[in-house]
Amino acid sequence: MSEQQIIAVVGATGAQGGGLVRAILDDRSGRFAARALTRDPASARATELAALGAEVVGADLDDADSLRKAFDGAHGAFVVTNFWEPRTPEEELVRPATAREREQAGNAARAGQEAGVRHFVWSTLPDTRGYFRPDDGTPTFGGSYKVPHADGKAEADRFFLESGVPTTFLQANVYYEAFLDMFAPRRDESGALVLPLGFGEARVAAHAAEDVGRTALGIFRHGLGLAGRRVSVAGSLLTGEQYAAALCLALGEPVTYQSVNPALIRAAGFPGAAEVGNMLQYLIAAAPDIAELIDYEQLRELNPSLQSFDTWLTTHLPTSANFSSSAPS
Template sequence: MSDRKIIAVVGATGAQGGGLVRAISADPSGGFSARALTRDAGSERAKELAALGAEVVEADLDDETALRGAFDGAHGAFVVTNFWEPRTEEDQRRRSASQRELSQAANAARAAKEAGTRHVIWSTLPDTRPYFPAGDQQAATFDGGYKVPHADGKAEANRFFAESGVPTTYLQANVYYEAFLDPSLFGPRRDEQGRLVLAPGFADARVAAHAAEDLGRTAYGIFRKGEAMAGRAVSVAGSILTGAQYAEALTKALGEPVAYLPTGPDTVRAAGFPGAEEVANMLAYFVAAESDIARLVDEDLLHELNPRLQSFDTWLRGRPADLTIR
């Protein structure tokens, strides 16, 4: 019988969980094996993980009993919820996306406790609400009090893991580098004159970012380091740059000038597209919390956990096929 420590990975077919499964699979001498949790074991992504050697198990965050079974015998569990996951009309009528996340996180915390899991990594985000002045009439409020629901709800869910007593590390993502390749997110686009411009909306603030794959690699490093990481928060970032610096890096990678337009959250808020209010709130948080976000990033620890942590420049050099912008 294998003496490898099993890591149950929620969301194994997604960016975060998939990165962790691949990191475990790439280190056959590391003493760990991956149990990939997915709602559809027959999906192409699930089959790809199985081909890497992962044990694929069907489980749903809305089903606590199934989670309990999927965690059974596992040394550790990686838990992530997806605020943006498509929902049925019935589920949308019954609860908000934030309420769903809270329920799912509570299910996972209870399941981990009941299964005797020795170490949980909860993929969370910071609470943005303290950075908005009391009585702020400009920044919209959602779901009964959240400013950025996909972040604030996860921060609120931290308590389920703390109260469970299960040793938990709180892993915090920042902006994905991948967002700077998508013009619908932070990526450069062509203006009416055909010039490439970058206008992500966070003005002159320094913004922390990282490759999606590095989140999974860092999670693996946390499991390798062990329960000494319990109770700690780890904020992942490979670079912390201004918008102008991101534009400069893209200029070098593309071989074409990318001009930075220092637009701010108010410009995004005034644009009025669906979801503009929440996006503007997120950008306002980046600006207001700039120094606190940077302070949370422990570069020495991150490189210890993930020696392959990529800077934005390094990451761009590795993806020429992704840099074709028309």
């Protein structure tokens, strides 16, 4: 057997990076070896990856030197930043999450270039700002952002382009897992299940979290032919009514889709409500462009195990008794 090519995986204990590490370890071809990068190699998740056969290495996206060392000898590197990492208000004031992500992406891109990485897969998101009108009354964050967790990543694309390292831009969409949490069905006053979502009539792309990592492995397998390309992950492209119908079949009881205006979500008052409302408004406005970017034939070639929403529900959905009876505010 030829020597394995090392894939350095940033965020290896998270959803996307962890999915890639496991996909590499499960790959029967043995072409790649997984180098799991984490700030805390002693954590329970890191220890679990080591037990499965991954090389676990300490590295921090805020520490360029640690990244260069972690990338040394790697053929490829998967890079993801975490906008949602818990932070204190003081930390956010000094260094907003968007600025932090840009700096971290820049550190990774430069470190990979200096270490001789031959292929980046950068987990990015689209710039949403072109889908909002200046006079539409939607809030703006940080001076220019409409959906900061997407717009900031889109700005960071340039660091990978400037690095000169061949880069594939991997875009996630809505996680199926959101239907167990933020987008979960709820019981109304009569006890019936409703699915209150700000999807309007749009078809919204979604996928299992682990399918991001599996698709990333497919990209590394494919090689540099996908350098400079964007790959949008989606296992299903459904309307709110169709997501409700799938939940109905899985749960064995009616689930009614209830369209919620994104403006109502922005006004709901929960932490991050304004950004979530903007995100949903973007998903509606950009639906045709999002759908056009999805290449199902390519996705199934990269990830033969790509899961539809129906398939995913057979193994991940709790019983209907687990859903909250409290309606969203």
